[in-house]
Amino acid sequence: MKNRLYLYFILILLLAFVAGNLAYPKYIKGVFGNFPDIPFKLGLDLQGGTHLIYKADLSNVEKENYSTAMEGLRDIIERRINMFGVAEPIVQTQQAQGQHRLVVELAGVTDPGQAIEMIGQTPFLEFRTQKPEQETQDILAKREEIQGKSQEEIEQIENWELAFEDPYFKPTELTGKYLEKAELAFDPNTSDPIILLQFDKEGSAIFERITQENTGKILAIYIDGLRISTPVVQEKIAGGQARITGDFNVEEAKDLARNLNAGALPVPIELISQQSVGPTLGAVSLAESLKAGIVGFFLVILFLIIFYRFPGFLASLSLAVYIAVILSLFKLIPVTLTLAGIGGFILSIGMAVDANILIFSRFREELKQEKSFSVALTEGFRRSWPSIRDGNITTLIVALILFGLGTSFIKGFAFTLSIGILISMFSAIFITRNLMNLCVGTKLETIKWLWK
Amino acid sequence: MIKITKHKKIWFGLSIVLMVLAVAFLFVFGLKPGIDFTGGSIMELEYKEARPSNQEILEKLKDFDLGTIYVQPTGEKGMIIRMKDISEQTHQEILGVLSQETQMIPGQEGEMEMQINITDLEEIRFESIGPTIGRELRDKTNIVAIAALLSMIIYIALAFRKIKRPLKSWQYGIASVIALFHDILIPLGAFAVLGKLYNVEITIPVITALLAVLGYSINNTVVVFDRIRENLLKRGESFEDTVDISISQTLSRQINTSLTTLFVAGAIFFLGGATLHYFSLALMLGILAGTYSSIFLAGNLLVAWYSLKRK
Numbered sequence: 001m002k003n004r005l006y007l008y009f010i011l012i013l014l015l016a017f018v019a020g021n022l023a024y025p026k027y028i029k030g031v032f033g034n035f036p037d038i039p040f041k042l043g044l045d046l047q048g049g050t051h052l053i054y055k056a057d058l059s060n061v062e063k064e065n066y067s068t069a070m071e072g073l074r075d076i077i078e079r080r081i082n083m084f085g086v087a088e089p090i091v092q093t094q095q096a097q098g099q100h101r102l103v104v105e106l107a108g109v110t111d112p113g114q115a116i117e118m119i120g121q122t123p124f125l126e127f128r129t130q131k132p133e134q135e136t137q138d139i140l141a142k143r144e145e146i147q148g149k150s151q152e153e154i155e156q157i158e159n160w161e162l163a164f165e166d167p168y169f170k171p172t173e174l175t176g177k178y179l180e181k182a183e184l185a186f187d188p189n190t191s192d193p194i195i196l197l198q199f200d201k202e203g204s205a206i207f208e209r210i211t212q213e214n215t216g217k218i219l220a221i222y223i224d225g226l227r228i229s230t231p232v233v234q235e236k237i238a239g240g241q242a243r244i245t246g247d248f249n250v251e252e253a254k255d256l257a258r259n260l261n262a263g264a265l266p267v268p269i270e271l272i273s274q275q276s277v278g279p280t281l282g283a284v285s286l287a288e289s290l291k292a293g294i295v296g297f298f299l300v301i302l303f304l305i306i307f308y309r310f311p312g313f314l315a316s317l318s319l320a321v322y323i324a325v326i327l328s329l330f331k332l333i334p335v336t337l338t339l340a341g342i343g344g345f346i347l348s349i350g351m352a353v354d355a356n357i358l359i360f361s362r363f364r365e366e367l368k369q370e371k372s373f374s375v376a377l378t379e380g381f382r383r384s385w386p387s388i389r390d391g392n393i394t395t396l397i398v399a400l401i402l403f404g405l406g407t408s409f410i411k412g413f414a415f416t417l418s419i420g421i422l423i424s425m426f427s428a429i430f431i432t433r434n435l436m437n438l439c440v441g442t443k444l445e446t447i448k449w450l451w452k
Numbered sequence: 453m454i455k456i457t458k459h460k461k462i463w464f465g466l467s468i469v470l471m472v473l474a475v476a477f478l479f480v481f482g483l484k485p486g487i488d489f490t491g492g493s494i495m496e497l498e499y500k501e502a503r504p505s506n507q508e509i510l511e512k513l514k515d516f517d518l519g520t521i522y523v524q525p526t527g528e529k530g531m532i533i534r535m536k537d538i539s540e541q542t543h544q545e546i547l548g549v550l551s552q553e554t555q556m557i558p559g560q561e562g563e564m565e566m567q568i569n570i571t572d573l574e575e576i577r578f579e580s581i582g583p584t585i586g587r588e589l590r591d592k593t594n595i596v597a598i599a600a601l602l603s604m605i606i607y608i609a610l611a612f613r614k615i616k617r618p619l620k621s622w623q624y625g626i627a628s629v630i631a632l633f634h635d636i637l638i639p640l641g642a643f644a645v646l647g648k649l650y651n652v653e654i655t656i657p658v659i660t661a662l663l664a665v666l667g668y669s670i671n672n673t674v675v676v677f678d679r680i681r682e683n684l685l686k687r688g689e690s691f692e693d694t695v696d697i698s699i700s701q702t703l704s705r706q707i708n709t710s711l712t713t714l715f716v717a718g719a720i721f722f723l724g725g726a727t728l729h730y731f732s733l734a735l736m737l738g739i740l741a742g743t744y745s746s747i748f749l750a751g752n753l754l755v756a757w758y759s760l761k762r763k
Contacts, residue, residue, distance in 0.1 A: 045727070053585060097588050112578070113547075116540045271540055272582035280498070281576040288725035295723055296716035303712060340657065343728050346720055347664070347735065350713035357712070358675070361705040387678045390611055391671035397607060398667030401600045402660065409656045417664070 008434045016321045023327035038331040043338030043412065044105060046286045048279030050112035052119070053094075054102040054269040061267060069267050070100050077102065077119055086115075102269065112276040120269070125176030125260055128169035128220045129210065139167035169220045169227075172210055178203025180240075182260035184253050187245065193253035195244040195260070204240025212236040221246075228256075289342040296346050297323065300353055308360050310450035311436065315356040318431035322352055325423055326416075335419075341412035348420025354391065355428030358384040367451065374440045381433055388428070392421050453700045456748060457692045457755045463748035464756075467634055470741075474641020481644040486653035489590045491537050491583035492519075497550065499529045500572035509533065512549050516542060522651065526726070530576075537580045547575060593659055600663055604670050605629055611674065615681055618691050618758055627753040628673040631745040635669040636662055639737035643730075657731035665738025668713070672746035676702050680751065691758050695751040703747065710743040 021028040025037045044051055061069045070093045081089045081104070090105040109115050131139075142163040146154045154163075180200045187194050199207055210219065211233050220230045221244050229246035248256065277285075301319065304312035326345065330337060363380030371379065399421070402414035439445055456463070487494055497503075506523040509531065513521055519536035526532050538546070551573050608628050612621040639662060646652035679698035683689075689697065717739065720732035 053582075055582075055584070097584055099584065113540060113544050273580065273585045274540065274543075275579040275581075276575075276577065278574060278576040280574065281496070285725050285727060288723055289720070289728065292716075292719040292722075292724035292728075296719035299715035299719065300712045303708075303715065307708060339725075339727050340660065340731075343657075343720060343724070343731055346716050346724075347713070350716035351668075351709075353712045354671075354709045357705050357708045361702075361708075365701065383682075386682075387675045390674045390678060394604065394607060394670040394674060395664075395667035397603050398600050398663060398670075401596055401603060402663055404596060404599070410660050413660050413664070 005434060005437055008430075009438060012321065012431055012434060016324060019321065019324035019328040022331060023324045038334070040327075040331060041334045041336045042107075042282075042286070043336045043341070044107055044275075044282075045277050045339045046282045046337060046342075047108055048110070048277050048282040049105065049107040050109050050115060050274065050276040052104040052106075052112075052116065052271060052275075053273035054104065054119075055272045056100045056102060057268045057270065058100055066100060070102070073102060073267060073269065077104065080119055081106065081115075101272075108279070109276075110279060112274070116271065116274070120271075125179060126222045127172050127174040127207075127210065128166070128222055129172055129214050130217045130220075131166075131168060131170050136167050138162060139165055143167070169218075169222075172206075174199075174203065174206045174210060176260060178206065179260060182257045184250075184257045185243075192245065193248065193250045195253055195257050197242040197244065197260075199240035199242070201240075204238070207240055207242065208236060208238050285339050289339060289346070293342065293346045293349070297349055300349060304353060304356070308357075310439075310444070311356075311360050311363070311432075314435040315353060315360070315428075315432050317435065318356070318427045319349065319352060321431055322423055322427040323349065325427070326420060329419060329423070330416075335415065336412070337416075338409065338412035340409040341416040344413040344416035345420055348417055348424060351395070352420060352424030352427065355384075355388045355425055356432055358387050358391075359428060359432065364451075373445045373451075377436055377440065381429070385429075388425065392425055396421055453696055454703065455696055456699050457696050457752055460752040460756060463752055467745070467749055470641075471634060471637050474637045474644070477641045477644035477648075481648040483640065483644055484647035484651065484653045485590075486655035486658075487534070487537075487579065487581050487586070488656045489586050489593070489654070491581050491586035493535055493537050493543075493578070493580035495533045495535075495543075495546070495575065495579075496526070496577040497531045497533070498527075498574045498576050499531065500574070501529075503529050503531055509550065512552075513546065516546060524651070537582050539580075543578065543580065589656070597663065600666050601629070601632070604632065604666065608670070608674070608677075612677065612681065615684070617684075619754060619761075623757055624677055624754070627750055627757070628670060628677065630753060631673050631742075631750045632666060632669050634745045634749060635665055635738055635741040638741040639665065639734050642737050643734070652730060655730065657727060658734045661731045661734035662738060665735065665742060668739060669742040669745065672706060672709075672742050673750045675705065676746050676750055680754070692755050695755050699747060699751050706743055706746055710739055713739050 021035060022038070025035055028035045029037060056070060056073055058066055058069060074091050074093050078089070078091045081091065086106045086109060088107060090103070092103045094101040094103050104119065106112070106115055139162055142157075142159065145157060146163050149157075178199045180198045180203070182198075183196050185194050185196045186192065214233050215235055217233060218230045219233050221228045221242075228248075229244050231243075231245065244256075246253075297319070301316040304315050304319075306312070308315065326348075329335070335341065359380050362384040363376055366376035366379045366383075367373070369376075396418060399414040399418040402410050403418075444450060503525065506525070509523050510521060513533075513535075516538075518538065522532075522534040524532045524534075605625050608625040609622055612624040615621050615624065643652060643654060643658065647654070676699060679702050680695055683694045683698050683701075684691075714736060717732045717735040720728050721736065724732060
């Protein structure tokens with residue numbers, strides 16, 4: 001009996017040691033350099049970041065293609081975000097209220113405005129052919145005519161709109177829509193970066209026709225309305241392969257290829273919800289909630305020791321182990337810590353001692369009835385168990401239902417509260433109990449004021 | 453032993469007064485739902501230099517279509533602006549306008565000259581929630597609240613199914629649900645008053661806290677009822693005495709557990725920052741109401757029901 005107690009005690013010490021060092025590895029790292037140092041995973045509200053919800057407009061999509069369209073949308077947006085260099089972005093499709101949605105979470109983004117712009121942006125690739133000489137002259141002449149004139153004066157001139165047209169090139173039907181893929185390559189002669197384009201079947205046919213019609217002329221490549229390169233068509237090109245050479249470095253060419261690949265969004269999207277937290281507020285929130293947790297913890301310990309004396313002290317020890325275990329679990333699972341999660345965790349500190357309090361109250365009652373120390377202890381634990389069980393189950397049920405609500409705030413709270421309740425039962429039933437049992441038959445047992 | 457059942461009229465009276473007040477406040481003032489539930493946007497700014505007055509901000513925003521705008525200073529240099537939900541473009545435009553400071557300075561010949569400076573400000577938080585998302589959350593919250601209530605009733609009925617005398621198990625269930633209503637209603641009433649006086653809104657965190665109170669309240673009642681169940685089995689006292697004994701025996705636990713939870717909730721309230729401020733307030737109010745109801749209300753309800761049955 002006593003031997004098993006010592007074994008448990010050693011187990012508890014071991015657990016406390018491992019959990020404590022996992023939760024706060026600073027000291028042990030000095031001794032064992034390769035002790036795992038797992039960081040906490042912080043939610044958007046604590047590290048700063050932005051949470052976006054987009055509504056997808058699927059009105060032009062057949063019903064049976066909804067999920068394909070949404071997956072395509074997700075993939076494209078994911079690619080765009082990856083280019084933005086956000087660590088661990090989350091892009092999820094979601095269906096609610098008859099709407100198809102895309103949820104985007106970007107942690108650590110300091111400029112959400114820029115991120116939003118980038119998500120919605122479409123690189124628009126088009127090919128333009130040369131205009132007839134006469135047309136070019138007309139436009140240039142018109143441009144000269146309007147030089148130095150005010151808006152009102154310009155509008156007096158006949159065909160003034162002509163002056164604002166591209167004098168040299170006119171759009172063709174060949175656009176990025178027909179692009180199958182784009183990739184970065186290098187010119188074998190000059191080693192300059194180039195972009196190889198591969199059109200799909202339809203695009204290849206159009207490309208073949210255009211190159212045939214424009215042999216010897218310039219076929220300009222525009223991206224987002226900007227002229228990127230102006231190659232001269234040497235001959236008719238079949239097979240749908242084109243190359244863009246231009247005045248760009250390797251990095252720019254790589255980005256361009258990626259942007260072209262990312263392509264246009266398959267369906268239009270609309271931003272319907274945005275929640276952004278600046279990194280300053282996140283850091284402040286984290287510091288404040290940590291402070292609240294520490295202060296709350298010490299208040300609870302102080303109260304336990306003043307009111308329950310030695311058992312209170314033992315319960316404080318098991319509460320400390322409880323906190324270390326929870327924090328290690330947060331790291332190991334890993335749980336994304338949000339402000340709500342920390343709130344739930346801090347609250348669970350207050351609730352975790354409930355089991356201890358139930359046991360101690362019962363234990364004192366039994367002692368008052370002149371029962372022996374060890375009998376009082378056994379009875380105290382045995383009789384308080386139904387209340388501990390029932391009470392915790394109700395809180396667990398509520399936590400589980402809260403989990404079903406689905407907003408991240410509530411989920412975070414419900415999750416940490418649930419873990420907290422489970423571990424707190426363990427800490428009261430196993431840790432506190434064994435610590436108390438260790439006192440049975442020792443001198444401590446006879447010092448009455450320690451226990452009453 | 454404390455004779456709590458003896459003065460049950462006083463304890464009932466106090467609860468009824470509080471509950472009637474709460475209902476009255478809820479009807480007269482109503483609750484102010486936050487943008488989580490209605491849709492809308494909230495922008496929190498931190499000025500590097502002195503912050504402008506509310507009037508100046510409203511003046512700058514008057515050309516936008518923003519619905520009703522609430523401007524509220526926060527901290528030393530902070531400002532919280534609430535308005536209807538806006539697009540990202542409008543959001544950026546507003547930021548642009550707010551960071552421009554126009555100053556009228558006397559120029560030559562006594563004329564006023566306008567000077568535009570750029571004010572250094574940082575947007576520390578921005579939320580814009582569309583009405584669909586708000587409606588969805590409202591629906592979800594209703595479902596969760598109902599599910600939580602139902603599951604509590606079922607749980608109590610199951611936990612006390614073995615009790616047959618002197619009251620049926622479902623009567624314990626009803627008594628604990630009345631206590632539950634009491635514990636939720638009183639904080640809600642308080643939030644109606646706070647909403648009226650200080651524009652405090654019912655947000656997701658407040659709802660979360662109230663739902664947590666739900667579990668907590670049942671937990672408290674269960675501890676008392678558990679003890680009544682235990683004492684009924686082994687003692688021969690009258691039902692009133694059994695209830696009194698059970699409440700006295702559990703009194704220190706009720707108070708102590710509430711205190712420890714209040715300590716941590718209080719720590720969050722005073723130190724935990726803005727997001728968790730009203731979360732912890734709702735918790736504290738719920739815990740206080742829950743402690744009161746588990747000591748003075750739940751057991752007395754059983755006794756009242758019992759004497760009604762005997763008549």
